[in-house]
Amino acid sequence: AQSVTQLxxxxxxxxGALVLLRCNYSSSVPPYLFWYVQYPNQGLQLLLKYTSAAxxxxxxxGFEAEFKKSETSFHLTKPSAHMSDAAEYFCAVxxxxxxxxxxxxxxxxxSLIVHP
Amino acid sequence: xxxxxxxxxxxxxxxxxxVTLRCSSQSGHNTVSWYQQALGQGPQFIFQYYRExxxxxxxxxxxxxxxxxxNYSSELNVNxxxxxxxxxxxxxxxxxxxxxxxxxxxxxTRLTVL
Numbered sequence: 001a002q003s004v005t006q007l008x009x010x011x012x013x014x015x016g017a018l019v020l021l022r023c024n025y026s027s028s029v030p031p032y033l034f035w036y037v038q039y040p041n042q043g044l045q046l047l048l049k050y051t052s053a054a055x056x057x058x059x060x061x062g063f064e065a066e067f068k069k070s071e072t073s074f075h076l077t078k079p080s081a082h083m084s085d086a087a088e089y090f091c092a093v094x095x096x097x098x099x100x101x102x103x104x105x106x107x108x109x110x111s112l113i114v115h116p
Numbered sequence: 117x118x119x120x121x122x123x124x125x126x127x128x129x130x131x132x133x134x135v136t137l138r139c140s141s142q143s144g145h146n147t148v149s150w151y152q153q154a155l156g157q158g159p160q161f162i163f164q165y166y167r168e169x170x171x172x173x174x175x176x177x178x179x180x181x182x183x184x185x186x187n188y189s190s191e192l193n194v195n196x197x198x199x200x201x202x203x204x205x206x207x208x209x210x211x212x213x214x215x216x217x218x219x220x221x222x223x224x225t226r227l228t229v230l
Contacts, residue, residue, distance in 0.1 A: 004158075036221075042205055043120070043221030044159070090138065090158050103172060103217070106158030 002027040002095040004108035014115050019041035019078040020111050024080075024092030026072065033074040034104055035065055039087045047089075050074060051102045061085070120209050120222035128228045129197050137192040139207030139226045147171070148190040149219060150182060151206040159206055165190055165219055196229075203227045 007022040032051050036044040055067040059065025060116055064078045074091060083115035088111050121140045129135050141148050147166045151159035161174035163186035179195040188209070194201055204226050210221035 009156075041223070043223045044208075045221070046218050049218070092158075103161050103164065103174075105161070107157050108156070 002031065002093045002105050004091050004105055004107035006060060006089075006091050007074060008108050008110055009108065010111045010113060012113040012115065013081045015083055015112050016080050018079045019076070019085065019112065021112065022088050023065075023074045023076065023078040025069050025074060025091070025093040027093050027095060029095065032104075033065075033067060034092040035059065035063070035074075035076050035095065036090045036106075037061075037087050038090065038109075043116075044090065047076070069109075081112075083114050083116065086112055091103050122205075122207050122222040122225050124225060125223070126226045126228075127228065129199055130230050131199060134193065134198050135197060135227060137194075137205050137207075137227070138210060139190045139192070139209075139222060140151045141190065141207075141209030142186045142220050145209035145211050145220070146188050147210045148184055148188065149210070150190070150192045150193060151208065152176070152198075152201075152203040153206055155203070157194050162192070163209070187204045197229045199229050 002014045003026045005024045018094045022082045034049045035047040037047050038044050047063050048057045050057050050067045056066045090109045092105045120142050123138045125179045134207045149164040150162040153159045162176050163173040164171045177229045184190045204224040206224045208221045
């Protein structure tokens with residue numbers, strides 16, 4: 001069984017401020033973890049993924065996330081927010097189906113609001 | 117390289133009707149997954165097709181069915197539509213059942229059931 005909890009349905013920051021989006025996961029097996037971004041009226045785009053290599057994962061657009069097994073967390077950060085970062089962000093944990101494929105379970109999402 | 121495309125973009129149906137949504141996978145991808153994203157929620161896995169066979173299914177009733185064609189494009193069919201079926205339906209393609217590989221999402225089909 002696997003699940004994801006995203007703390008805070010909305011996060012508001014000023015342009016140039018630190019972005020921190022929180023994600024805690026539950027998984028009965030070593031997890032693969034993902035962050036996706038969704039802009040209005042668009043599909044999801046992968047920001048970064050953790051697949052048991054380095055615990056600090058760097059992604060696109062200046063985002064990074066750190067896998068902390070002891071805290072079962074995979075928080076997403078960006079040092080300086082840009083107006084174009086305003087979007088919906090989804091954390092996902094991937095578990096293996098019996099057929100061998102990996103299907104992500106998504107959190108409910110966090111809406112990032114960036115103020116000028 | 118063409119990305120994942122979905123049609124139609126928007127669709128309005130009435131309760132009890134049937135609907136077919138279509139997805140063209142990205143070039144070189146043999147796996148297609150379908151998700152339902154209700155307003156304000158994360159995507160929920162419906163099912164996955166790998167080389168024309170259903171490879172896994174989420175917690176959705178049998179009136180949600182699908183197909184994958186030899187060119188790896190896919191259809192999602194929903195019978196006896198209910199009001200709660202109103203959502204954004206996302207298709208995602210990947211290579212080799214996804215594994216650690218990235219799923220590439222299409223823009224979605226917005227279904228409204230009245």
